[in-house]
Amino acid sequence: MTSEKLEREAIQALRRSYGEVGLPEFSKDPFELFHAWLKAAVETPVIVEANAMVLSTVDGNQPSSRTVLLKDLTDRFSFFTNYNSRKAGEMAKNPKVSLLFPWYAMERQVIVFGSAKKISAEASHEYFQSRPWGSQIGAWSSEQSADLDTREDLEIRFKEFAEKYPEGTLVPTPPHWGGFEVVPTSIEFWQGRYSRLHDRVRYTATPEGWNVKRVNP
Numbered sequence: 284m285t286s287e288k289l290e291r292e293a294i295q296a297l298r299r300s301y302g303e304v305g306l307p308e309f310s311k312d313p314f315e316l317f318h319a320w321l322k323a324a325v326e327t328p329v330i331v332e333a334n335a336m337v338l339s340t341v342d343g344n345q346p347s348s349r350t351v352l353l354k355d356l357t358d359r360f361s362f363f364t365n366y367n368s369r370k371a372g373e374m375a376k377n378p379k380v381s382l383l384f385p386w387y388a389m390e391r392q393v394i395v396f397g398s399a400k401k402i403s404a405e406a407s408h409e410y411f412q413s414r415p416w417g418s419q420i421g422a423w424s425s426e427q428s429a430d431l432d433t434r435e436d437l438e439i440r441f442k443e444f445a446e447k448y449p450e451g452t453l454v455p456t457p458p459h460w461g462g463f464e465v466v467p468t469s470i471e472f473w474q475g476r477y478s479r480l481h482d483r484v485r486y487t488a489t490p491e492g493w494n495v496k497r498v499n500p
């Protein structure tokens with residue numbers, strides 16, 4: 284590990300020129316465009332975890348963000364987590380969230396605003412049962428977001444659950460683990476363009492359907 288720091292000038296000089304290719308004619312349905320961008324991200328090898336999204340929640344007036352993985356896409360965005368985690372506690376008090384898909388290698392970003400709610404226990408169970416055994420035992424072992432004295436404590440809990448639910452047997456779905464789905468109220472697409480004249484297109488949900496508008500970059 285080097286102790287060399289990046290000086291301010293070096294950080295300020297980090298600058299890329301964005302492309303000529305803009306947003307194509309956009310449809311009335313943001314999910315058509317979202318699916319096309321997600322598929323393109325999945326097929327772009329330099330993008331790792333194309334389904335990673337930054338979930339922001341709020342605790343009173345303090346926002347907090349973390350990455351989670353998109354695991355289902357209908358007219359909602361779904362992810363799985365620990366229902367005792369910090370994020371779950373915050374969403375229980377205030378379901379308003381934002382999601383950000385950071386597809387920098389494609390000069391793209393998508394930001395979703397919406398409300399999060401738990402999915403059914405059956406749907407969580409179905410997904411949990413499709414996970415690899417190690418991830419299942421990990422979900423039992425981790426008291427996500429709680430303080431942990433030592434790494435060893437976590438490893439011991441893993442071993443205990445691994446003995447309780449050996450590989451090859453059915454691992455029950457933990458009651459503290461499951462999915463959330465975000466019902467979007469707005470979805471904004473950002474495509475980098477030359478001279479910082481980026482394309483921004485925002486879809487807003489209305490009772491009549493999606494309203495679509497360009498926004499200044």
Ligand SMILES: Cc1cc2nc3c(=O)[nH]c(=O)nc-3n(C[C@H](O)[C@H](O)[C@H](O)COP(=O)(O)O)c2cc1C
Nearest residue numbers: 332335349350351352363364365368369370371428
């Ligand atoms: C690439 C990546 C994917 C992640 N996916 C998930 C996920 O799907 N679910 C989850 O609970 N945590 C996931 N995490 C961990 C979270 O970012 C976070 O550390 C954890 O959920 C605890 O968050 P909280 O204490 O704010 O509730 C992921 C982290 C990274 C870097």
